[in-house]
Amino acid sequence: MTDGSESQYGWIGLGNMGGPMTGNLVDAGHSVRGFDLDHRSLGDAQQRGVTPVTGIPEALEGADVVFTMLPAGQQVREVFAGEGGIFEHASQDTLLIDSSTVDFETSRWCHREAEARGLRFVDAPVSGGISGAEAATLTFMVGGRPENVEQALPFIEPMAGNTFPAGGPSAGIAAKLANNMMLGISIMAAAEGSQLAERLGLDPKVFWDIVSVSSGQSWAQKTWYPVPGIVESAAANNNYDATFRADLALKDLTLATQAGREADLSLTAAELATSQLQALADEGLGHKDCTLITKYVSPEGEAPGYTAEHDVADAA
Numbered sequence: 001m002t003d004g005s006e007s008q009y010g011w012i013g014l015g016n017m018g019g020p021m022t023g024n025l026v027d028a029g030h031s032v033r034g035f036d037l038d039h040r041s042l043g044d045a046q047q048r049g050v051t052p053v054t055g056i057p058e059a060l061e062g063a064d065v066v067f068t069m070l071p072a073g074q075q076v077r078e079v080f081a082g083e084g085g086i087f088e089h090a091s092q093d094t095l096l097i098d099s100s101t102v103d104f105e106t107s108r109w110c111h112r113e114a115e116a117r118g119l120r121f122v123d124a125p126v127s128g129g130i131s132g133a134e135a136a137t138l139t140f141m142v143g144g145r146p147e148n149v150e151q152a153l154p155f156i157e158p159m160a161g162n163t164f165p166a167g168g169p170s171a172g173i174a175a176k177l178a179n180n181m182m183l184g185i186s187i188m189a190a191a192e193g194s195q196l197a198e199r200l201g202l203d204p205k206v207f208w209d210i211v212s213v214s215s216g217q218s219w220a221q222k223t224w225y226p227v228p229g230i231v232e233s234a235a236a237n238n239n240y241d242a243t244f245r246a247d248l249a250l251k252d253l254t255l256a257t258q259a260g261r262e263a264d265l266s267l268t269a270a271e272l273a274t275s276q277l278q279a280l281a282d283e284g285l286g287h288k289d290c291t292l293i294t295k296y297v298s299p300e301g302e303a304p305g306y307t308a309e310h311d312v313a314d315a316a
């Protein structure tokens with residue numbers, strides 16, 4: 001593998017992320033046997049050069065490594081410990097890597113259960129979204145025993161822009177949850193700061209320039225400023241069509257606040273950001289961009305650049 005030779009990958013979960021990630025492995029010259037419950041996802045992956053298989057045991061056949069890229073902890077537990085699952089069929093020669101975003105306890109459970117069976121497991125969640133998956137520029141945060149992390153790195157490399165060995169078991173998921181929690185809070189700061197500046201009569205571009213070199217700056221402010229025409233990469237330019245869906249941000253913040261409660265912490269700001277994302281989901285706007293929480297700042301419930309979709313349809 002490190003010498004550039006072909007590896008045999010097994011892959012479970014060929015959705016929005018798993019599909020393009022496996023395509024990049026094929027493009028890098030590796031063989032991938034992929035499984036997904038959804039036939040369309042399986043067909044799409046086949047178009048990318050993945051060999052579709054009918055179950056987890058077939059995906060594991062001859063695999064140097066198996067990746068799981070599943071919606072959440074529940075599916076990860078099923079795929080690992082369910083009947084006909086990974087724990088039942090994996091050989092000790094196969095390295096197990098979960099790149100799903102899961103709750104901290106599920107990640108700990110994966111490490112414990114794998115180790116009890118003499119299997120090697122690594123948690124390796126990602127950030128970078130679907131565009132990063134397509135472009136093979138994902139950031140991987142990797143946790144596990146040092147020797148297992150070391151072995152995982154070359155298998156991750158064809159899909160990654162950055163890879164960080166984060167520490168011991170579940171350090172990858174810990175980094176992912178803490179990072180995304182900070183992102184959720186800084187989205188709120190950008191939403192409220194941008195609106196206050198506007199109400200106090202500031203030109204948005206002048207204010208953005210000031211903040212960008214001042215203490216209020218953040219990645220969210222620099223990349224996703226929720227006012228149209230200021231930052232090219234902001235969803236505000238496109239009626240808040242998702243760059244990062246509100247329901248995915250809600251999932252990550254929910255997992256982070258859950259981990260915080262289990263760690264006996266008071267994560268007040270994160271709880272508040274979670275409740276705003278939940279409000280978007282409750283309004284049926286979970287598919288829109290997470291920066292649309294800006295609409296909760298004004299009493300009118302309006303965000304700059306946002307027109308509710310039913311209004312657009314009515315106008316047409």
Ligand code: NAD
Nearest residue numbers: 013015016017018036037038041070071075100101129130
């Ligand atoms: P997705 O829902 O598009 O894909 C998940 C796939 O898993 C689906 O195709 C589903 O059919 C399949 N699946 C579910 N249960 C299964 C089972 N028991 N056996 C086999 N296949 C099964 O989700 P996604 O957007 O690809 O995200 C995958 C993971 O990556 C999630 O944990 C998500 O939080 C994380 N993530 C997503 C993004 C993003 O922008 N989409 C970014 C970073 C991390």
